[in-house]
Amino acid sequence: MDYRGIFEDAVDSLRAEKRYRVFADLERIAGRFPKALFRDEADNAREITIWCSNDYLGMGQHQTVIAAMQETAGRLGVGAGGTRNISGTNRPLVELERSLADLHRKEGALVFTSGFVSNEAAISTIARLLPDCVIFSDQLNHASMIQGVRQSGMQKQIFRHNDVAHLRELLAATDRKRPKLICFESVYSMDGDVAPIKAICDLAEEFGALTYIDEVHAVGMYGERGGGIAERDGLMDRIDIIEGTLAKGFGVMGGYIAANKSIIDAVRSYAPEFIFTTALPPALCAAARASIEHLKTSQTERAMQQRQARLLKAMLTDAGLPVMETDTHIVPVMVGDARQCKAASDLLLEKHNIYIQPINYPTVPKGTERLRITPTPLHSDEMIFALRHALVSVWTRLELPREPADAAITASKLTSGDLTLPNFGG
Numbered sequence: 484m485d486y487r488g489i490f491e492d493a494v495d496s497l498r499a500e501k502r503y504r505v506f507a508d509l510e511r512i513a514g515r516f517p518k519a520l521f522r523d524e525a526d527n528a529r530e531i532t533i534w535c536s537n538d539y540l541g542m543g544q545h546q547t548v549i550a551a552m553q554e555t556a557g558r559l560g561v562g563a564g565g566t567r568n569i570s571g572t573n574r575p576l577v578e579l580e581r582s583l584a585d586l587h588r589k590e591g592a593l594v595f596t597s598g599f600v601s602n603e604a605a606i607s608t609i610a611r612l613l614p615d616c617v618i619f620s621d622q623l624n625h626a627s628m629i630q631g632v633r634q635s636g637m638q639k640q641i642f643r644h645n646d647v648a649h650l651r652e653l654l655a656a657t658d659r660k661r662p663k664l665i666c667f668e669s670v671y672s673m674d675g676d677v678a679p680i681k682a683i684c685d686l687a688e689e690f691g692a693l694t695y696i697d698e699v700h701a702v703g704m705y706g707e708r709g710g711g712i713a714e715r716d717g718l719m720d721r722i723d724i725i726e727g728t729l730a731k732g733f734g735v736m737g738g739y740i741a742a743n744k745s746i747i748d749a750v751r752s753y754a755p756e757f758i759f760t761t762a763l764p765p766a767l768c769a770a771a772r773a774s775i776e777h778l779k780t781s782q783t784e785r786a787m788q789q790r791q792a793r794l795l796k797a798m799l800t801d802a803g804l805p806v807m808e809t810d811t812h813i814v815p816v817m818v819g820d821a822r823q824c825k826a827a828s829d830l831l832l833e834k835h836n837i838y839i840q841p842i843n844y845p846t847v848p849k850g851t852e853r854l855r856i857t858p859t860p861l862h863s864d865e866m867i868f869a870l871r872h873a874l875v876s877v878w879t880r881l882e883l884p885r886e887p888a889d890a891a892i893t894a895s896k897l898t899s900g901d902l903t904l905p906n907f908g909g
């Protein structure tokens with residue numbers, strides 16, 4: 484049996500479809516965010532600017548956060564020492580969960596090793612504990628939520644992206660007596676659009692459903708204290724389970740849910756993804772908590788991020804580049820072709836020392852390949868001018884489409900035939 488050949492063929496088929504992924508070898512420079520050293524295949528290093536980081540506020544390099552991690556590692560050491568059950572629950576982790584419960588004004592919170600794991604564990608466990616439950620899941624939900632839905636083994640109904648009328652239809656067609664769980668995101672990371680949270684909560688109330696929201700791309704960044712879009716819109720109390728990550732806006736690592744005590748206790752007691760894995764190390768918990776607490780009171784990072792996002796969108800639109808309109812900090816620039824998208828990304832790195840990774844299928848639908856730009860509070864106006872110049876030059880050289888109408892076939896315009904589209908974004 485040619486085992487090696489089987490693996491190579493599998494990867495070759497990705498290459499043939501232009502879906503083979505290459506990772507950039509980057510070394511971030513603490514204190515100089517968003518600058519990093521890039522090493523090419525010959526290991527030659529040069530300085531570049533990162534324009535696609537999910538460390539959305541640069542908190543991964545914030546002095547207070549770094550200090551919390553260093554100080555705690557010095558005092559408590561590095562590892563957690565076991566699962567939460569076997570000597571792994573540590574003081575900083577307990578404090579982190581309190582900080583998160585307070586952030587979302589919920590009775591409790593539960594921390595997992597990643598946002599991915601928190602979605603998979605929480606959705607599957609909650610649904611399994613509800614007898615004969617039906618899960619209503621947005622068509623563009625993240626791979627980790629899809630995984631949770633699958634893992635639960637419960638019946639699922641996929642509603643068209645952000646389509647409240649379709650969700651209502653599906654809810655109305657379901658036996659009133661069956662438990663229902665509606666799973667959706669607040670900010671969708673590839674199109675940067677926002678869910679109609681209030682309308683979904685109204686439906687949940689009308690049909691007696693639980694609501695589960697993934698605020699991964701919003702926590703730290705929206706709301707008076709960084710509680711996300713639900714906080715901004717005054718809707719946190721209408722959501723039963725709020726899920727978030729400690730790795731993006733908060734700049735560290737780990738995932739969590741916040742909910743009432745009964746839900747937290749049930750997931751804590753039943754989810755294998757929580758029970759049978761080593762807890763997050765104390766230093767990491769302390770760093771995450773420092774980041775959350777900082778962002779509860781500081782508006783500077785949020786305000787600057789919004790300012791730089793507005794400036795960037797205006798500059799790129801003005802330069803005739805096909806920027807997809809969004810209400811958030813996410814700025815997609817449409818290319819519409821996998822090979823061209825990769826070529827644009829390569830050119831930006833080679834000629835302009837700018838790193839923006841290409842976003843291709845299956846993360847986004849075919850024909851909507853794009854560069855996904857994430858301006859942060861630490862991208863200066865000069866960096867924005869340099870990015871515009873670089874993009875214009877790449878667009879000219881590759882003769883890429885300029886009209887948003889040509890390329891911006893947004894995911895929301897997909898027909899129901901595409902409902903099974905896998906989404907591996909993140």
Ligand SMILES: *Cc1c(COP(=O)(O)O)cnc(C)c1O
Pocket residue numbers: 597598599600602625627668672697699700728729730737738908909
């Ligand atoms: C990145 C992402 C996750 C997973 O969070 P991690 O902490 O990176 O594992 C979950 N949901 C969405 C929408 C994401 O984009």
